[in-house]
Amino acid sequence: DAKTTQPPSMDCAEGRAANLPCNHSTISGNEYVYWYRQIHSQGPQYIIHGLKNNETNEMASLIITEDRKSSTLILPHATLRDTAVYYCIVRVYTDKLIFGTGTRLQVFP
Amino acid sequence: DVKVTQSSRYLVKRTGEKVFLECVQDMDHENMFWYRQDPGLGLRLIYFSYDVKMKEKGDIPEGYSVSREKKERFSLILESASTNQTSMYLCASSLGRAEAFFGQGTRLTVV
Numbered sequence: 006d007a008k009t010t011q012p013p014s015m016d017c018a019e020g021r022a023a024n025l026p027c028n029h030s031t032i033s034g035n036e037y038v039y040w041y042r043q044i045h046s047q048g049p050q051y052i053i054h055g056l057k058n059n060e061t062n063e064m065a066s067l068i069i070t071e072d073r074k075s076s077t078l079i080l081p082h083a084t085l086r087d088t089a090v091y092y093c094i095v096r097v098y099t100d101k102l103i104f105g106t107g108t109r110l111q112v113f114p
Numbered sequence: 115d116v117k118v119t120q121s122s123r124y125l126v127k128r129t130g131e132k133v134f135l136e137c138v139q140d141m142d143h144e145n146m147f148w149y150r151q152d153p154g155l156g157l158r159l160i161y162f163s164y165d166v167k168m169k170e171k172g173d174i175p176e177g178y179s180v181s182r183e184k185k186e187r188f189s190l191i192l193e194s195a196s197t198n199q200t201s202m203y204l205c206a207s208s209l210g211r212a213e214a215f216f217g218q219g220t221r222l223t224v225v
Contacts, residue, residue, distance in 0.1 A: 037211055039213070041214075043157075046219075047218065047219075048118075048204055048206070048216030048217055048218055048219055049157070049204075049206075049214075049216050050216070051213030051214060051215070054211070054213065092156075092157075101147070101159055101162045101170065101172060102147055102159070102162075102206070102208070102214055103159055103172075103173070104149070104156055104157040104158075104159075105156065106155075106156045107156060
């Protein structure tokens with residue numbers, strides 16, 4: 006069973022921030038939170054991951070709550086090319102990488 | 115550039131055939147994965163390998179086997195292909211807790 010819960014779909018206006026939530030209430034202390042996205046007909050693409058601190062890279066920011074039971078992926082200025090399915094995954098680094106059904110983000114002009 | 119290469123982009127096979135899907139990575143990663151993706155079902159893990167000759171079943175291993183004789187190569191085997199194995203197959207590799215890299219996928223059609 007997937008260990009995360011995500012909304013099935015979200016919309017975002019181009020140029021605005023897209024905030025994608027993820028619940029992982031059963032996360033254990035040594036599990037990381039990973040985000041991937043999949044643009045239609047391509048293999049999934051890694052975005053970012055974190056353990057307990059907030060993380061930022063050139064693609065996105067990851068905000069993890071203090072109790073680690075939920076997180077938010079932030080795309081600061083969404084573009085049409087960010088339209089994709091976004092997957093939130095929790096795993097120990099030596100463990101299987103299990104995808105849920107993700108959130109379908111539609112960015113509109 | 116890191117690379118995960120799947121041997122075929124499109125494949126058509128007949129029911130009952132033995133099918134080999136090959137995946138090669140050039141990053142010296144210890145972890146490799148095989149997934150299948152079907153509309154409405156997302157990516158489902160078939161098998162996972164964390165080292166040469168080591169493997170673990172994923173969520174849907176029935177009808178599949180795998181082989182990892184060398185670190186860079188992970189093969190998915192359909193012993194007797196069936197029409198319900200028509201799908202997109204994706205291979206990935208990762209090193210420790212770093213990100214996984216995916217191949218472009220093989221779209222297999224079993225007729």
